[in-house]
Amino acid sequence: MRFIHISDTHIGYRAYNASDPKTGRNQREVDIERAFRQAVDRILDICPDFVLHSGDLFHTVRPSNRAIGFAMEEISRITGAGIPFMVIAGNHSAPKMRETGSVFRIISKIEGVRAFYREKYETAEIGDVLIHALPHVHGGERFKDELVKMLPNRDYGYNIAMLHSGVEGLRAFRYSTGEANEDLMGMHEIGDGFDYIAFGHYHEFTGLSERAYYSGATERLSFNDVGQKKGFIEVIIEPFTVKFHELRIRPMLDLEPINAKGKSAPQIMEEIERRMDTDTDGAIVRLLIREISPTEYRNLDIRRIRAMSAGALHFEIDTRMSSGTAADISMVTLQSMARDFEDFIRRTSIEGLEKERIIEMGREYLSRAAED
Ligand SMILES: [Mn+2]
Structure with missing residues (x-):
């Protein structure tokens, strides 16, 4: 049987x-x-x-x-x-x-x-x-x-x-x-x-x-x-x-984590470049960055990272922040959300609505959320 x-x-x-x-x-x-x-x-x-x-x-x-x-x-x-x-x-x-x-x-x-x-x-x-x-x-x-x-x-x-x-x-x-x-x-x-x-x-x-x-x-x-x-x-x-x-399925990669403690944004960027020097085509990819300060995180070249990971089906940076209060951290997240939102609206074709107005409204809602 x-x-x-x-x-x-x-x-x-x-x-x-x-x-x-x-x-x-x-x-x-x-x-x-x-x-x-x-x-x-x-x-x-x-x-x-x-x-x-x-x-x-x-x-x-x-x-x-x-x-x-x-x-x-x-x-x-x-x-x-x-x-x-x-x-x-x-x-x-x-x-x-x-x-x-x-x-x-x-x-x-x-x-x-x-x-x-x-x-x-x-x-x-x-x-x-x-x-x-x-x-x-x-x-x-x-x-x-x-x-x-x-x-x-x-x-x-x-x-x-x-x-x-x-x-x-x-x-x-x-x-x-x-x-x-x-x-x-x-x-x-x-x-x-x-x-x-x-x-x-x-x-x-x-x-x-x-x-x-x-x-x-x-x-x-x-x-x-x-x-x-x-x-x-x-x-x-x-x-x-x-x-x-x-079964043959889509690759999923967890890149070697970066410990960002005491490192500057350009140094972290260099490490990211090194991690991304691998075949990520079509893959689902995560990069963990440990102990990155909110300031250095803000100074990462997001556009460069996006370009490097363009071939991946999905790419995400998982940050574990070190210094800074919880509020700082949520501010960073919300600021990057505001940036992502703005990028998204700019590349999306919208009919009958004013892009600048939508961006402004989005920013306002996000800052209100930050205050809450
Ligand atoms: Mn199940």
Whole structure:
């Protein structure tokens, strides 16, 4: 028996102010879709007995029609090949209010799809395999009440569990989502004897025990994910084998941080130039500058930095300021915002409105915010 474990595909996620040249849509939204389509292509090559999706199929509770349509098309390619697809709702796609309804009611209409989204433990058979599914449940107590019901049934040849939860004590998990509505459990709380446990929620491919894994996400959603491979898992039960399939996705770079303590703006600029002497084309890039004083920050040549990072899809400087009060720091931020706003208005074509007036109004609002 061979199956696929995939998770955290976050269809509909958008980020940064960059659009796909072909379609004009948000570039990251397009990237996320490409990663999922790539995964489906590979799954069809592998031709597994079934596919398990451990949650966060969509990024939001109310995905756009576009996102729903895309997901349905891609999932239909899998089920159309006669491969059953089972999916549980994660914390990103489970509505907090029942009246909202669930997008999984729509998804489950696809022939060959079984969606678990009713905030309770349920099972489903695939031949000799019993799938034990536990979607995201609001409220830690209720989650645990459902978790204790999840036990292997020896009337079946194989028992496979799927759930969407954080795991206590997982070292890497500390650096994870910190989302308010996540479920959390200990590995000792899950019944013994499952042939495999397919976890979702944590975005890095991680083994929890010999037969329990997070497949991780299919794309990188934040700088926490720098350096992580993204993909999905192929599982063979006999002999037990786990194979991670890495997807080709957009590079994300965290450049070597600069310590600006005691350095002048020109010296810092020199270091920035050196950091940027690397291939950032099409990449998502962050540069951390530690202990920069508000004055030196103000004196950085922003235009020069923009020119250097022009090839990157997204470039951000993350500053950790040293001296100066909090007010100074917010002044710097607001001043650079005013500058960015002015730049933006100047290069934007505006009809029927006076640019200078808009710039003036923007400045006024920002200085009022600074006073507050
Ligand atoms: Mn997720």
